[in-house]
Amino acid sequence: MRDILKLLSCMLFSFSVAAMEPITPLEAVQDLSLDKVRLGQKLFSDERLSRDNSVSCLSCHDLSINGADEKSLSLGINGKKAVIKTPTVYNTTYNFAQFWDGRSRTLENQVSGPIHNPLEMGSHWGEVIRKLQNDAAIVRSFNTLYDDGLTASNIADAIATFERSLVTVDSxxxxxxxxxxxxxxxxxxxxxxxxxxxxxxxxxxxxxxxxxxxxxxxxxxxxxxxxxxxxxxxxxxxxxxxxxxxxxxxxxxxxxxxxxxxxxxxxxxxxxxxxxxxxxxxxxxxxxxxxxxxxxxxxxxxxxxxxxxxxxxxx
Ligand code: HEC
Ligand code: HEC
The missing domain is CATH 1.10.760.10 (Cytochrome c-like domain)
Incomplete structure (x- = not known):
């Protein structure tokens, strides 16, 4: 009985706090593997993720400005223009879906979008993995952090883990x-x-x-x-x-x-x-x-x- 009362008062308390303001503070995501964050950060700025090694995620999502860029429409490989404005990658971990039209549920899923988009990176997983396989340091990192080493889903996992660390706290x-x-x-x-x-x-x-x-x-x-x-x-x-x-x-x-x-x-x-x-x-x-x-x-x-x-x- 006492437990139930405690639970009830706890629920009431959190309800009243949450009900006070419709906006709540941003909190950093806890318990991220720092090694995966670091690997993801490297991949985020790795131009080998694009067909002609000219564009990285960072090209359009500049983390020092706002997690996007200052162009009306970003430029991908061969100077091709995106068809919609680039959103920030900061705080995306707290979006209920990714992209303007919500076509990706998760950050992990989202990653293969730009890699395959002919207006963005114009590549595909086979090509990306072939290029990264020639990089002994990258292969070693993947082998240390993931049981199955360098794979498409592990690349997506590392990048998404990095993105989860991009929360802008203490405004x-x-x-x-x-x-x-x-x-x-x-x-x-x-x-x-x-x-x-x-x-x-x-x-x-x-x-x-x-x-x-x-x-x-x-x-x-x-x-x-x-x-x-x-x-x-x-x-x-x-x-x-x-x-x-x-x-x-x-x-x-x-x-x-x-x-x-x-x-x-x-x-x-x-x-x-x-x-x-x-x-x-x-x-x-x-x-x-x-x-x-x-x-x-x-x-x-x-x-x-x-x-x-x-x-x-x-x-
Ligand atoms: C009915 C829902 C709704 C209401 C109410 C609403 N917004 Fe929006 N807001 C949106 C949607 C949807 C978009 C994206 C529209 C687009 O890009 O075409 C948006 C976009 C924006 C943007 C641009 C964001 C960006 O990344 O470019 C700003 C700024 C903004 N809203 C501020 C406001 C303010 C201030 C108000 C109140 C005066 C408001 N919104 C009311 C739904 C709403
Ligand atoms: C050529 C520019 C460009 C490159 C390169 C690029 N993006 Fe984007 N990014 C965009 C555009 C444009 C959108 C919006 C597309 C849409 O909504 O249809 C977007 C959307 C996103 C979103 C969704 C954010 C939200 O709020 O919906 C995430 C996350 C993201 N990109 C991460 C990445 C990652 C990770 C990479 C590298 C693998 C990458 N982007 C490479 C331009 C780019």
Missing amino acids: DFDRWLKGEENVLSEEAKQGYALFKSYGCISCHQGRNVGGNMYAHMGTFGNYFSDRKLPITKADYGRFNVTGIEEDKYLFKVPSLRLVSLQKYFFHDASESNLESAVKIMAYYQLGRDVNDTDAKLIAKFLQSLVGRHTLLEQR
Whole structure:
């Protein structure tokens, strides 16, 4: 009986803490094998993962800027352009699915995507493994860390393990959530209040401030016809995975943790000003107009979400 009471009060306690704020602090992933993290980090910057040894994961996911790059659309092998904006790899461990259309459930699964994509690395596992097999040091690392040595799934496992270590902790906002009253500016606090009262929080929520549900781009109003650019296959979003008509223009709600470090916004990189992106969101996702003052305050809140990681430039 006492155990049950204890369990109940514990559940109530965690419920009330969780219920206080719809965003929770980011926590580093515990118990990662450091040797696998190191091996994964090496592979992440290894250009042999691309057909002509010219592109690595790091080429498009620059960890010192924001885990993506500053181009509207990244360039793969032979200067080919990606069809959708590159998202950050930071904090992806806390996304419920990977890619804008959620076509990969896990980070492990995701890895073979860019390796095989003709616009990105244009290679295949056979070719990658053949090249890495000639590298005695790499082969040795795999043999030490994995029973079956150098295989496609072990390469994916090492890279995914490295990616799990890419969590940006201790942002001003998270420290404030944890009780440090004075670390958050008044403006950021007001911005957070507006983020909740306008209703942004209904989609961008949880510890990644996104990354845990899908939503249509253009819940109120037709974003795509107003955009005046031809509609591409990439614009169809989740429809490309499910083939279900209602899934057209449905996207994974992106994490806003590092959004203020981006140069371009939205899957189509159509916006380059954060405050304008906030206004577009309010208009198309909530049917609301946001004035300049409120957009600025919300942007201040978004800036306070940027946490720290040793690979992310100190700013
Ligand atoms: C040529 C540029 C390029 C290269 C090289 C590249 N990526 Fe990406 N990455 C992208 C683009 C573009 C997307 C978004 C694609 C989509 O959603 O359809 C993406 C998406 C991702 C995502 C999903 C993030 C999210 O929030 O959905 C992860 C994780 C990722 N890449 C990791 C990697 C890894 C690991 C490698 C190396 C094996 C790699 N990328 C190589 C451009 C690149
Ligand atoms: C109905 C769900 C929903 C609501 C409400 C919502 N968003 Fe979004 N948000 C999304 C989706 C989906 C995307 C991705 C759309 C795309 O790229 O085409 C997005 C993208 C963004 C981006 C760009 C992210 C990036 O990586 O480029 C920002 C910034 C943003 N939202 C901020 C806000 C703000 C601020 C509000 C409130 C004013 C808000 N959102 C309300 C679903 C929503």
